[in-house]
Amino acid sequence: MAGLTIFSIAVSMFVLFSVEHLRNEVRANFERAVSGVDIIAGARTSQLNLLLYSVFHIGNPSSNVSWQTYQQLSQNKAVKWAIPISLGDSHEGFPVVGTTKAFFNHFKYADQHAIQFKHGGTFDGLQEMVIGSEVAKALEYPLGHQVVLAHGTGKVSFTKHKQFPFQVVGILTATGTPVDQSVYVPVTAIDAMHTGMTTSTLRQHISKERTVAGEHEHEFTQHAQHIEHSHQASSEQERSIDEKQAHPNDSVHFEDSENTGYANGPALSAIFLGLNNKISTLQIQRAINTDQEAPLSAILPGVALAQLWSIMAGVETSLSLVSVLILLAAMLGMLTMLLASMHERQREIAVLRALGANASVIVLMMECEALFLAFSGCILGYMMTNIGIALFADLIQSQFGLVINPLPYSDAIIGYTLLGLGLSALLALGPALSAYKSALNSGLSVR
Amino acid sequence: MSFAVDIESLSFTWSKNNSPTLTIPRWQVRTGEQVFLRGQSGSGKSTLLNLLSGVCIASEGRLSVLGNNLASMSSRQRDQFRAQYLGVIFQQFNLLPYMSAKENILLGQRFNKKAHKSSLSKSEERYQYLGETLGLSQKLLSQQASTLSVGQQQRVAVARALISNPQLIIADEPTSALDTEHRDKFIELLLNQCHADNTTLVFVSHDQSLASAFTQQTSMSLLNTIVEPEPPVAHHAN
Structure with a gap:
């Protein structure tokens, strides 16, 4: 019976610890x-939607x-670097992100950690691709593997861009x-993929477009130019590194198409x-938010995340409350067990009393037992x-993209343990x- | 002449009752005497034992145990008095099943401040003496109480009651669950130890056939004026 009580308390603490840990890990992720x-x-x-x-x-x-x-944004003097992001396609359920090499140069995660390559390097050719560590792990693609992307973001797609295959040239380290x-x-x-171009038609198109020159100065640029006066030299230098890296390649080079602005250029997300x-x-x-020519939303990631947490606060509190209620239910189970065992204890209590134990020893004994069960x-x-995390961390990461670390013995865990002990x-x-x-x-008369 | 138990005009009423459960005008037990106390169910035997052990306090009258007026003591003092001077043997012996025989025997020492203060060797000496006298081997003493036979439990129960060298032993129907052979052995063992240590014994039982082994026999119906007199045959022992 005591074993069952310990198990029920353990299950409650498991729920409490898990909710608390998941909450922290989701936030950290x-x-x-x-x-x-x-x-x-x-x-x-x-x-929030944009973020x-x-x-x-x-x-x-x-x-x-x-x-x-x-x-126009990338050429603004206030902007040090700009990374275009184009979404909408997928491969085997993994989202495809259209971007430039600037992504690998400037995008950071966690505490300013740069993205690094485990194998290979960034794409140089138009039909080259880089895959994340989980994608590489799940699909077991080696460098040089040929890949066809699917239209849409679902796991199952009936439209595949077979005319435009890609080759894996880089695998990123886990982030x-x-x-x-x-x-x-x-x-x-x-x-290019969506306009139905093949490699050869794209090459012809770029050649033709290169003859077209001239860029239109956007109103936004004029509006924002007076904002930034410093760092001009450094930003231009960095942009030149990103955009002017030329690579000898017999296939179509992606910077060629990017810089010549064939057609209207790719649509971005x-x-x-x-x-x-x-x-x-x-x-x-x-300036971006108020630009009349290009109606855009500009957000600060930190502020948007703070808004997300403020929305989530109610859910988090509810989850914690449910966990505490589960703990309370387990403690009530323990109380029932202790009360039910009182009849059996009469004999033990009588023996202890006969041997000279005073009543406070009996109280202390019961309290110690409850604390032992709770602890x-x-x-x-x-x-x-921790066993649950060890068993399911990989599954959670692959299914939800959440990295769940082992449960540390943090202040919160100590706090919940003390709460459990106090309640008991x-x-x-x-x-x-x-x-x-x-x-x-x-007295001593128990039979 | 000193008295281990000296009762005068004693009355006890349980808190939930209006009328007293026990009324004893006069009863004395000399030091070193072995008393056989017989009584029917509800005659107040257990209440009397609770009063003698200081677990309950008399509502009226005087009760002196080993020269101490228990009513004038605090609850804590009475607990200490019990740990130091009294030994109790229960029906079915009531050993704690999750403890070893040795732990059961020495359990009372934890509550006995005097035993704590005295040297460890003295307690160990007494423990060794009882072990040898009662035929408790080291192997048996290390066993869980729940694994012991009835005869072994008897001896462990006696050792537990005697470990603190008590001056008064209260035995509450300890032979009621025993067969004749075990019962006789137990009585012999207990009385021998009481004689050897000059310990006073108050032995409660329904079993009239045991009465002759004791130096004093009495009936609760004679002591407790509230209880109706037993039929004449039952009074034969007195």
Whole structure:
């Protein structure tokens, strides 16, 4: 019976620990997903939607951002770097992200950690791709593997871009972020793929487009130019590194298509911006949000995450409350067990009284038993949580993209353990006082 | 002449009752005497034992045990008095099944402050003496109480009652669940130890056939004026 009580307390503590740990891990996972990005710009939508689809690949953009807008933003003197993000395709259920090499150069995760390659390197050719660590693990693709992407973001797609295959040229190291579960291809390849171009038609198209010159200065550029005066030299230098890396390749080089702006350029889902001066972040954000020519939403990732947590706070509190109620139910089970065992204990109590134990010893004995049961339950619950994490961490990471670390013995865990012990001590007072009363009244005459 | 038990005009009423359960005008037990106390169910035997052990306190009258007025003691003092001077043997012996025989025997020492203060060797000496006298081998003493035979439990129960060298032993129907052979052995063992240590014994039982082995026999119906007199045959022992 005591074993069953310990087990029921352990299950409650397991739920309590798991909810608390998952809550912290989800928050940590979200917070580590993006770092160093000052502004995320996208089509007009709520800041949460923009954050969720652009960084976490949850949901869809309401509209697209034009390639021209990206170019104008990236050429703004206040902008140190810009990363175009194009979503909407998938491969075996993993989202495909169309981007440029700037992504691998500037995007950071966790505490300013740069993305690194485990094998190979970034894409140079238009039909080259880089895959995240989880994708590589799940699909077991080696470098050089040929891949066909599917239209749409679902796991099952009836439309595949067979005319436009890709080759795996890089595998990223694990980051514990949505990057691990993504497939990265040149942004221009996304557009080429959707317009039905083959490699040869694309090469002809680029050649033709190169003769067209001239760029239109956007109103936004004029509006934002006066904001930023410093860091001009460094930003231009970095842009030149990103955009002017030329590589000898017999296939179509993706920068060729990007820089010549064939057709109207690829449609984008979002743009990540890094600024030269953090002080100007709010001014740039306002400038983007109020631009009449290109209606965009610009968000600060940190602020959007804070809004997400404020929305989630109610859910988190509810989960914690349910966990505490489960713990309370287990403690009531323990109370029932202690009360039920009182009859059997009469003999033991009588023996102790006869041997000279005073009534307070009986109370102390009951309290110690309750604390022992609760503490054993807490330890078992802690072990169960860690065993659960060890068993299901990989599954959770592959299914939900969440990295769940082993449960540390943190202040929160100690707090919940103390809560369990305190509750058990409090609830055991009933049986303990009953035993005390019984010890006083029944005397030595128990049969 | 000193008295181990000296009762005068004693009355006891349980808190939930209006009328007294026990009324004893006068009863004395000399030191070293072995008393056989017989009584029917509900005659107040257990109440009397609770009063003698200090677990319950008399509502009226005087009760002196080993020269101490228990009513004037605090609850804690009475507990200590019990640990130090009294030994109790229960019906079915009531050993704690999750403890070894040795732990059962030495359990009372934990509550006996005097035993704590005295040297460990003295307690160990007494433990060794009882073990040898009662035929308790080291192997048997290390066994769980629940694994012991009835005869072994008897001896462990006696050792537990005698470990603190008590001056008064209260035995509450300890032979009621025993067959004749075990019962006789137990009585012999207990009385021998009481004689050897000059310990006073109050032995409660229904079994009239045991009465002759004791130096004093009495009936609860004679002591407790509230209890109706037993039929004449039952009074024969007195």
